[in-house]
Amino acid sequence: MKFYAFVLIGLMIASLSLGQNTQKIGINEHLDELLPNDVKVINIRGDTVNLLSVINHKPTVLNFVYYRCPGICTPLMDGLAEVINLSDMQLGRDYQVVTISFDYSESPELAMKKRNNYSMVVENEGMENGWLFFTADSANISKLTQATGFSFKKTGNDYIHTAGLILISPEGKITRYLNGTYFLPFEFKLAVIEASKGIPGPTVNRILQFCYSYDPVGQSYVLNITKMAGLLILIIAGLVLLVLTLKPKRSVKS
Numbered sequence: 001m002k003f004y005a006f007v008l009i010g011l012m013i014a015s016l017s018l019g020q021n022t023q024k025i026g027i028n029e030h031l032d033e034l035l036p037n038d039v040k041v042i043n044i045r046g047d048t049v050n051l052l053s054v055i056n057h058k059p060t061v062l063n064f065v066y067y068r069c070p071g072i073c074t075p076l077m078d079g080l081a082e083v084i085n086l087s088d089m090q091l092g093r094d095y096q097v098v099t100i101s102f103d104y105s106e107s108p109e110l111a112m113k114k115r116n117n118y119s120m121v122v123e124n125e126g127m128e129n130g131w132l133f134f135t136a137d138s139a140n141i142s143k144l145t146q147a148t149g150f151s152f153k154k155t156g157n158d159y160i161h162t163a164g165l166i167l168i169s170p171e172g173k174i175t176r177y178l179n180g181t182y183f184l185p186f187e188f189k190l191a192v193i194e195a196s197k198g199i200p201g202p203t204v205n206r207i208l209q210f211c212y213s214y215d216p217v218g219q220s221y222v223l224n225i226t227k228m229a230g231l232l233i234l235i236i237a238g239l240v241l242l243v244l245t246l247k248p249k250r251s252v253k254s
Contacts, residue, residue: 025151025152025153025160025161025162026151026162027148027149027150027151027162027164027166027177027179028149028151029149029174029177030147030148030149030174031174031175031176031177031200032173032174032175032200033147033173033174034171034172034173034174035051035052035055035144035147035148035168035172035173035174036143036144036147037050037052037172038050038143039051039052039136039140039143039144039147040136040137040140041054041100041134041135041136041140042108042111042134042135042136043108043111043132043133043134044108044109044111044112044115044133044134045108046108051098051134051144052172054098054132055098055168055170055172056170057170058094058095058096058170059094059095059096059167059168059169059170059192059193059195059196060095060096060097060098060167060168060170060195061080061095061096061097061098061165061166061167061168061191061192062097062098062099062100062148062165062166062167062168063076063077063080063097063098063099063100063164063165063166064099064100064101064102064145064148064150064152064161065077065099065100065101065102066101066102066103066106066159067101067103067106067110067111067113067114068103068106068110069158069159070158071158072161072162072163072181073163075163075181076163076164076181077099077114077118078121078181079180079181079182079183080097080165080183081118081121081122082182082183083183083184083185083188084097084122084124084131085122085123085124086185087124087185087188087189088185088189089189089192090124090125090126091122091124091125091126091127091130091131092125092126092127092128092129092130092131093126093130094192094196095130095192095195095196096129096130096131096132097130097131097132098132098134098168099114099131099132099133099134100133100134100135100136100141100144101134101135101136102141102145102150102152102159102161103159104135104136104137104138104141106135107135108135110135111133111134111135112133114133115131115133118131148166148174150162150166162179163179163180163181164177164178164179164180165177165178165183165191167191167192167194167195167201168195169195169196169197169198170195170196170198171198173198173200174200175191175194175195175198175199175200175201176191176194176195176200176201178191
């Protein structure tokens with residue numbers, strides 16, 4: 001049986017090593033953790049404010065973009081605007097949205113331009129004080145993205161990154177992640193209600209992140225064949241080992 005155990009261990013190491021050749025871009029969930037209390041962001045008027053002072057008193061939908069993004073940022077913000085319009089909750093009263101650029105070179109003026117563009121898309125009242133746009137310097141961006149588990153990679157003048165929303169309680173606790181660019185009104189409302197109570201909600205994002213990877217070229221999520229093949233190898237090896245272990249030994253006739 002030692003031989004079979006060594007075979008299984010070898011297969012496990014080989015399958016796990018297949019997925020370690022590329023840098024992970026996505027979200028590593030930090031559910032039930034608090035945001036740092038010293039993160040500073042810059043509003044559209046150029047004022048530096050403490051992020052927790054902005055989040056205080058309301059459940060907050062946080063999302064990271066960069067305002068000149070030619071790819072997935074626009075579908076993300078369009079999807080967010082759509083679910084805001086479809087929701088029966090009042091933006092600015094029942095919850096707020098905080099959008100932060102993770103590109104430290106972007107200016108408050110660019111943030112204001114993006115806010116003005118979406119003020120013409122959002123039909124729900126409360127846009128003025130309910131959907132807030134910010135920029136930040138590199139140190140504060142790094143601190144906040146690490147705390148929320150959001151990772152990205154600079155490629156030339158642009159970035160490779162994923163899309164999603166992060167729900168924050170009024171106390172600054174991370175309660176839910178919603179991946180992708182399309183959001184169901186019921187799921188969105190449930191996530192906001194959970195955030196208002198500070199309750200971390202169940203999520204299938206970790207399973208989805210294991211099975212799918214973001215393709216920056218196609219700007220979509222695609223099945224991760226490498227990880228799925230590795231998982232299949234582990235399952236088959238485990239079943240083979242189980243059969244060999246449980247198989248009754250033949251009696252030797254004298």
